[in-house]
Amino acid sequence: MTSKFAETSIEIDRLITERWSPRAFDPEHAIEDDKITALIEAAHWAPSCFNEQPWRYVLCNKHSDVVVWQLAISCLTPKNQLWAKDAPLLIMACAHEAFSYNGKSNRWAQYDTGAASENICLQATSMELFAHQMGGFDAERAREVFKIPQQITPMAMIAVGYYGDIGKLHADFIVSEKADRERKPIEKNFFRGDFETPYIF
Numbered sequence: 001m002t003s004k005f006a007e008t009s010i011e012i013d014r015l016i017t018e019r020w021s022p023r024a025f026d027p028e029h030a031i032e033d034d035k036i037t038a039l040i041e042a043a044h045w046a047p048s049c050f051n052e053q054p055w056r057y058v059l060c061n062k063h064s065d066v067v068v069w070q071l072a073i074s075c076l077t078p079k080n081q082l083w084a085k086d087a088p089l090l091i092m093a094c095a096h097e098a099f100s101y102n103g104k105s106n107r108w109a110q111y112d113t114g115a116a117s118e119n120i121c122l123q124a125t126s127m128e129l130f131a132h133q134m135g136g137f138d139a140e141r142a143r144e145v146f147k148i149p150q151q152i153t154p155m156a157m158i159a160v161g162y163y164g165d166i167g168k169l170h171a172d173f174i175v176s177e178k179a180d181r182e183r184k185p186i187e188k189n190f191f192r193g194d195f196e197t198p199y200i201f
Contacts, residue, residue, distance in 0.1 A: 038127065
């Protein structure tokens with residue numbers, strides 16, 4: 001198994017329907033350097049307010065620097081460590097909270113960093129890789145081990161790799177790994193004109 005398609009009400013791009021956040025990764029299958037560069041380029045060309053590009057990423061590749069990769073693993077919650085230990089690439093996503101041109105607070109920094117991170121996920125999908133974003137990590141430890149300046153906020157850790165053997169997953173994750181992909185009904189999150197009018201096809 002390499003993908004689970006989303007069931008949509010109308011046809012949309014396959015990169016979106018095939019994008020999926022599994023937990024079963026192949027720990028022995030290193031990600032090729034050109035594919036890692038492609039992930040970086042995808043984030044690099046994301047849109048941002050005033051073209052500020054507030055995202056900052058720290059890449060931790062098990063197959064090129066296992067010490068740094070182990071530091072990344074150590075920042076994760078214990079439950080995330082159970083499966084992320086098989087991901088060959090961990091990426092720390094951060095947001096620079098101030099505009100470079102005037103030093104004032106950039107309230108769109110986190111929004112823009114999320115857009116860049118989604119580009120990473122979609123680019124991964126296009127190359128038959130998988131990406132799983134995690135909020136479950138120790139931000140202060142990440143700040144320490146990655147030497148993150150105070151004006152930059154750790155946002156998420158992204159595990160990237162090739163799909164692995166579901167049978168090797170910790171038992172806590174088997175059910176969710178096999179479950180169908182689901183979303184709330186569209187009318188719960190989308191509206192026509194105001195929040196009192198659900199968007200219904």
